[in-house]
Amino acid sequence: xxxxxxxxxxxxxxxxxxxxxxxxxxxxxxxxxxxxxxxxxxxxxxxxxxxxxxxxxxxxxxxxxxxxxxxxxxxxxxxxxxxxxxxxxxxxxxxxxxxxxxxxxxxxxxxxxxxxxxxxxxxxxxxxxxxxxxxxx
Amino acid sequence: xxxxxxxxxxxxxxxxxxxxxxxxxxxxxxxxxxxxxxxxxxxxxxxxxxxxxxxxxxxxxxxxxxxxxxxxxxxxxxxxxxxxxxxxxxxxxxxxxxxxxxxxxxxxxxxxxxxxxxxxxxxxxxxxxxxxxxxxx
Amino acid sequence: xxxxxxxxxxxxxxxxxxxxxxxxxxxxxxxxxxxxxxxxxxxxxxxxxxxxxxxxxxxxxxxxxxxxxxxxxxxxxxxxxxxxxxxxxxxxxxxxxxxxxxxxxxxxxxxxxxxxxxxxxxxxxxxxxxxxxxxxx
Amino acid sequence: xxxxxxxxxxxxxxxxxxxxxxxxxxxxxxxxxxxxxxxxxxxxxxxxxxxxxxxxxxxxxxxxxxxxxxxxxxxxxxxxxxxxxxxxxxxxxxxxxxxxxxxxxxxxxxxxxxxxxxxxxxxxxxxxxxxxxxxxx
Numbered sequence: 001x002x003x004x005x006x007x008x009x010x011x012x013x014x015x016x017x018x019x020x021x022x023x024x025x026x027x028x029x030x031x032x033x034x035x036x037x038x039x040x041x042x043x044x045x046x047x048x049x050x051x052x053x054x055x056x057x058x059x060x061x062x063x064x065x066x067x068x069x070x071x072x073x074x075x076x077x078x079x080x081x082x083x084x085x086x087x088x089x090x091x092x093x094x095x096x097x098x099x100x101x102x103x104x105x106x107x108x109x110x111x112x113x114x115x116x117x118x119x120x121x122x123x124x125x126x127x128x129x130x131x132x133x134x135x136x137x
Numbered sequence: 138x139x140x141x142x143x144x145x146x147x148x149x150x151x152x153x154x155x156x157x158x159x160x161x162x163x164x165x166x167x168x169x170x171x172x173x174x175x176x177x178x179x180x181x182x183x184x185x186x187x188x189x190x191x192x193x194x195x196x197x198x199x200x201x202x203x204x205x206x207x208x209x210x211x212x213x214x215x216x217x218x219x220x221x222x223x224x225x226x227x228x229x230x231x232x233x234x235x236x237x238x239x240x241x242x243x244x245x246x247x248x249x250x251x252x253x254x255x256x257x258x259x260x261x262x263x264x265x266x267x268x269x270x271x272x273x274x
Numbered sequence: 275x276x277x278x279x280x281x282x283x284x285x286x287x288x289x290x291x292x293x294x295x296x297x298x299x300x301x302x303x304x305x306x307x308x309x310x311x312x313x314x315x316x317x318x319x320x321x322x323x324x325x326x327x328x329x330x331x332x333x334x335x336x337x338x339x340x341x342x343x344x345x346x347x348x349x350x351x352x353x354x355x356x357x358x359x360x361x362x363x364x365x366x367x368x369x370x371x372x373x374x375x376x377x378x379x380x381x382x383x384x385x386x387x388x389x390x391x392x393x394x395x396x397x398x399x400x401x402x403x404x405x406x407x408x409x410x411x
Numbered sequence: 412x413x414x415x416x417x418x419x420x421x422x423x424x425x426x427x428x429x430x431x432x433x434x435x436x437x438x439x440x441x442x443x444x445x446x447x448x449x450x451x452x453x454x455x456x457x458x459x460x461x462x463x464x465x466x467x468x469x470x471x472x473x474x475x476x477x478x479x480x481x482x483x484x485x486x487x488x489x490x491x492x493x494x495x496x497x498x499x500x501x502x503x504x505x506x507x508x509x510x511x512x513x514x515x516x517x518x519x520x521x522x523x524x525x526x527x528x529x530x531x532x533x534x535x536x537x538x539x540x541x542x543x544x545x546x547x548x
Contacts, residue, residue: 013142015177
């Protein structure tokens with residue numbers, strides 16, 4: 001954790017009450033933490049837009065009975081060597097698997113790896129999340 | 138404008154500097170205004186989720202030579218009487234028009250009207266924006 | 275309209291039935307039109323990513339009693355000369371206005387104009403939609 | 412895999428060529444697979460909107476030195492018993508961890524669990540992905 005500083009904002013009383021009500025529903029214990037989360041999210045978007053190094057997770061659902069798909073998935077991950085940090089696999093039912101691949105790299109590289117994997121036949125659905133490495137936040 | 142109030146937040150100095158840099162790029166003159174925008178956006182999401190009355194704008198691009206499309210678009214807007222406030226039309230080229238329909242109503246109603254219009258044959262692309270009526274913000 | 279061509283896709287029967295049910299709810303009269311909309315939307319994303327010329331609409335809600343805001347909004351639009359095609363204004367209530375600005379330009383330019391306007395004090399909320407000019411779709 | 416069926420769509424030749432170019436860039440080997448992915452994604456949205464049982468993954472970045480955060484994260488996951496299937500943890504640096512929690516449940520329940528976790532102090536950023544269980548796709 002870095003040095004804390006304090007900043008003040010002025011806003012309409014009615015808006016503030018409404019914000020407090022919404023964040024309470026979401027589970028926030030205090031307003032400062034909720035505003036920090038908004039500020040961080042806004043700042044993180046810049047990392048993604050500027051093609052900086054980010055962390056990314058690709059969630060995908062696929063049919064593991066599809067011929068050769070498992071080999072192709074492993075191959076794609078090995079091609080992306082140094083960028084894939086870990087992968088977790090869950091059996092949803094007899095046919096369907098959910099897999100999450102955790103990556104680190106420049107945002108464009110991570111997006112490219114995700115595109116290649118999601119376009120494989122047998123991968124039914126998937127979504128990529130790009131987030132921060134956490135430094136300076 | 139309602140009564141102004143003031144609230145303080147504490148956050149990492151490094152994060153604050155980074156936030157300041159990003160908002161300057163976007164054109165913000167000060168931090169307080171940028172944070173207010175984040176707070177408002179967060180609060181407005183609730184209006185949409187809770188099916189409250191919101192304002193909405195539907196942007197769509199269509200080919201006005203498509204037989205009967207103009208009649209169908211007008212008909213759809215009249216079916217939505219009391220909810221369509223205005224519509225603006227721009228000629229993009231000989232074939233293509235862009236039209237923006239401004240609406241007010243419960244978020245689910247506005248979504249339904251947009252779905253019906255976007256599914257018409259000849260409407261090539263479109264997106265709905267849901268926003269606030271502005272009260273209490 | 276350009277020359278029509280035909281393509282076939284094979285997919286699970288169960289998925290197709292489900293798709294048919296969802297698109298009927300959204301108002302689609304037939305499957306072909308619904309799939310064309312998905313294909314167009316996918317292709318249009320590329321225009322935005324590649325910084326091609328696109329159409330854009332900025333929806334914003336603001337308080338027109340805010341001192342100097344109207345002048346600033348007009349000034350911002352004039353700075354963007356040649357890119358702002360039209361603007362429509364709706365009075366939501368005594369204080370609040372909704373305005374939609376229709377633009378055409380490279381996606382990054384249109385985004386920049388939107389950022390500058392949304393960061394003005396008194397502009398409470400806004401969203402940018404980027405879409406196609408319609409050619410070749 | 413269920414029974415395959417075949418459907419035809421007609422669309423502008425120019426649009427089809429453009430679509431082919433975009434999907435090739437993304438890594439698709441053929442058009443049919445790309446369209447199937449669009450169709451599945453559209454159908455899956457309905458599961459989420461209708462509060463059906465879905466799979467979900469929550470990606471979050473946090474500072475594991477934050478006092479009591481680890482306990483609170485474990486507690487939150489245990490409260491969600493039967494819905495959390497697995498969790499994977501990666502050490503990004505001395506302070507920062509990335510964790511992915513894989514869940515299954517009704518979309519509103521999964522969203523609620525995610526909200527509670529993301530609002531904890533020390534959780535810096537996070538995003539929830541909702542996807543299908545894979546059946547009938």
